[in-house]
Amino acid sequence: MLQHKKILLGVTGSIAAYKSALLARELQRRGAEVRVIMTPSATEFITPLTLATLTGHRVYSDFTENKDSGEWTNHVELGLWGDLFLIAPATAQTLSAMVAGTCDNFLMAVHLSSRCPVIAAPAMDLDMFQHDATQTNLKTLQKRGVPIIEPESGPLASGLDGKGRMAEPETIADWLESWFQSQAPLAGKKVVMTAGPTHEPIDAVRFIGNRSSGKMGFALATALKQSGANVHLISGPVQLSDPLGVHVTRVETAVEMHAAALEAFKTADIGIATAAVADFRAKSSASEKLHRNEMPAAIELHENPDILADWGKQKRNDQLLVGFALESDDGVNSAKSKLERKNLDMIVLNSTADPGAGFGTDTNKISVFEQNGNSHIFELKSKEEVAQDIVQLIQIQLQQ
Ligand SMILES: Cc1cc2nc3c(=O)[nH]c(=O)nc-3n(C[C@H](O)[C@H](O)[C@H](O)COP(=O)(O)O)c2cc1C
CATH class of the missing domain: 3.40.50.10300 (CoaB-like)
Structure with a gap:
């Protein structure tokens, strides 16, 4: 189901950002075309160089390409390119910005301008995940039609144990396959x-x-x-x-x-x-x-x-x-x-x-x-x- 699918992979500032490299590879292995967008904060967790090398395409993280010449990256065009905008990992901050419609970085601009479905895979510490604010944001997003790939339980980077780990790359890829399958014109036939x-x-x-x-x-x-x-x-x-x-x-x-x-x-x-x-x-x-x-x-x-x-x-x-x-x-x-x-x-x-x-x-x-x-x-x-x-x-x- 991922063959020839164009997937925009949004990476945000979570420790789980290292898994995005494996996720990009897994999506490509299943036939998808992947372009990566990073928040400024995400670039502190994993380098754009890693993701650009793995996907074979430049990574987008800034509105301007060359400050001297005034060249800029067209976020609207990028938003229209994708069949799907997958934000994985999605931080508490980015989920909240999605609810508010904030547009203070390149990823959030693509989020507002993309016409394709958006799916988020949250990753955060258990208390951040359980917080009323986060849970309310997740419910609001789901009501707006943004499916959420539930995080898993287990040891967290904080040393605590609980629900908040981003789903494993293979699980996310399986999830997307089922999702594309359910959206397909002959689904259920x-x-x-x-x-x-x-x-x-x-x-x-x-x-x-x-x-x-x-x-x-x-x-x-x-x-x-x-x-x-x-x-x-x-x-x-x-x-x-x-x-x-x-x-x-x-x-x-x-x-x-x-x-x-x-x-x-x-x-x-x-x-x-x-x-x-x-x-x-x-x-x-x-x-x-x-x-x-x-x-x-x-x-x-x-x-x-x-x-x-x-x-x-x-x-x-x-x-x-x-x-x-x-x-x-x-x-x-x-x-x-x-x-x-x-x-x-x-x-x-x-x-x-x-x-x-x-x-x-x-x-x-x-x-x-x-x-x-x-x-x-x-x-x-x-x-x-x-x-x-x-x-x-x-x-x-x-x-x-
Ligand atoms: C080491 C470290 C790990 C972090 N991990 C997470 C995380 O897993 N989930 C999360 O929501 N925020 C995490 N944060 C906080 C975010 O990086 C911070 O809220 C940032 O503003 C997120 O910005 P962004 O969503 O635009 O990428 C972490 C911060 C640090 C320093």
Whole structure:
């Protein structure tokens, strides 16, 4: 959840300021971009040089950059840059200044001008933390929508023992991940999706399959997860590793995929069928490898269950169903007919006739048709970008 997130890290004058160095590193390790702002007092606890070296960016602590030339640092621009302003550690003084709207240092100016959410992780001695003034300030900030990352209990720099230690960098990073997750557009939505091909056995080593690589489905699972959804991916045999944070069930055959998909759809908000499921399986298969002279002249086929059609029959009014259609011609008519026949809300059409689209490629070109009559034609893009487009359309559908 922290991937590519722009985090302004405000550091104030607490002994816990040394932990800001570890915090900056942890946020970066999880994919965030970090810029540090320090109060003048914080620079007495940890040097700007340390934080600038660790983050790879200059540290902001003063309004003016060069007093002779009159160059100044634009606090408004910096405030607009961040997706989040995290003040960690936040001293009693800074918390009180935040409540009062004081603007007597650079950090406080960014606090007033930033439009992004502000989160504070207090750090102070136990009596300072328990003081009515501090507790009232924390409550006021929370009422204004500033979440507080609670300090922990333990030995304090003063030699006392109690609540006031700033939360550990890992705990703060975990907290932020959950927070971003809760703010994400698909937060709380349960998605079940299928991906990849299925393998229908003929004997112990041979199967009926197709060229699906699973790349589109896996890219979509990743994009949905990044939008906050809880994703259950049911995948046929593919050479891809599990997308981060996605619950993956691996299956071989259409019958296995059908059973897992129907079960999971019961509790899902959204069903998405990207798998290229074999329409037929061999009526019987050998448990041993058949030798050349044992192979039948013809393989009798048996129809596989239709996962998408069965999802469509099971679909409740509060569920959204998205299908994929892969065609070898322009395919618009057959995609639109599948949309109706299988009771879908949306169908994504891709055609092997389009260069760079379809199975095995890293790119795709899609057209999307919706039950409400809307249609969207997209250019050839990477499968990751295509996944973002589909997630956006799903979000719009959910708002309708
Ligand atoms: C050694 C030392 C440690 C301090 N630790 C803290 C602390 O953990 N929390 C706190 O609220 N104030 C602490 N203070 C007091 C603040 O540094 C002081 O209130 C300062 O004005 C805070 O300014 P700022 O919030 O603008 O950074 C400490 C002071 C000293 C000298």
